[in-house]
Amino acid sequence: MNTEAIWLFLTTQGVDFGLKVIGAIVAWGIGRWLIQLAQKLLGKALDRGKRMDATLSNYIVSIVGVLLNILLILSILDMFGIKTTSFAVLLAGAGLAIGTAWGGLLTHFAAGVFLQVLRPYGVGDYVTIGGVNGTVSELGLFGTTIITPDNTIVVVGNNKVLSDNIQNFSRLKFRRVDVTAKVANGVDVHQAIDLLKAAVAKVPNISPDQPPDVEILQFTPEGPLLAVRPYTHTDNYWQVYFDTHRAIVQTFGAAGYPTPETPIVRRSIVPPAVPQPQ
Structure with missing residues (x-):
């Protein structure tokens, strides 16, 4: 290490370089604060207009933030004597490496533009x-x-x-909630369907335009399996899902329906053969 060169630099340009470093730090802090303030004000201005949805306004604010950060970095480099033209030449010389490293980000950026257009x-x-x-x-x-x-x-x-x-799941007015209910053998399945339709129709937040579906889904050894399908908006999906289960339990309990049980299959035991005397 050439200590004489370092000492010469510190004695001749050390103070100037130190002031530049301090100025760069101060400029970075103030610049970042101003950029965040500009993004915040821009976001409020876009929201105040009520003519642009949140998706597009957030996207515009992000783009403005990236551009302002690039300008801030170039300004700080200029403080150290690195001109933007020299910086552009440096980027052009390392274009292949940068393109390889940033290729994935560029594809994500291009995809984001298409998502904004296709929505x-x-x-x-x-x-x-x-x-x-x-x-x-x-x-x-x-x-x-x-x-x-x-x-x-x-x-x-x-x-x-x-x-x-x-x-x-939010683009349409309502979506279907899929629930199943099993009734025991011997229960009047048509009566069970009518009782469930009336009970599920009282569940809060189901769609008034689409009545709930209660139909036989399949037959099992324990009894018929019913498909119980109310319709609701996505915001109320889980509330309707759990309330429908609760309505099934309360309805079958009030009607006195027995719990479906798996039938016991009895197997005949064949005694082992007794060897015959010779």
Whole structure:
């Protein structure tokens, strides 16, 4: 290590370099604060207009944030004498390496643009994307943020979303809730169906436009298996699901229906053969 060169640098340019470092740190802190403030104000302005949904407004705010951060970095580099033209030449020289490293991010970014145009889902929709179920919290530049039913945040890459199946449970007015109920052999199944239809129709938040379906699904050794299918909005899915189970238990209990039991299969025991004397 050339200590003389280091000492010469510190004595001649050390103070100037130190001031530049301090200035860069201060500029970074102030710049980041201003960028966050600008994003916050822009988000409020877009929400105030009521003409743009949350998905697109969040996407625009994210793009503005990325552009402002790039400008901030270039400004800090300029403080150290690294001109933007030199920085562009450096990026061009390392284009192959950067393109390889950032290729995945660019595909996610392009997929995010297509998702904004196609709009298969929006913020607040309950979806299944990339094998993940949950409510869309944000459609970002490179990924979609999902809040799962167990309150976990999952970020799915936009390219994975676009290249896989997308299920949107919130786009239609209502969805079907699938529940089954088994009645014992000997019970009047038609009476059970009528009682269940009347009970399930009283469950809160079921769709008034689509009456619940109660039909025989299949026959089992214990008795007929009924398909109980009310319809509701996705926001009320689990409430209707559990209330329907509760209605089945209360209805069958009030009617005095026995619990279905598996029939006992009796097998005849064949005694072993007795050897005959010779």
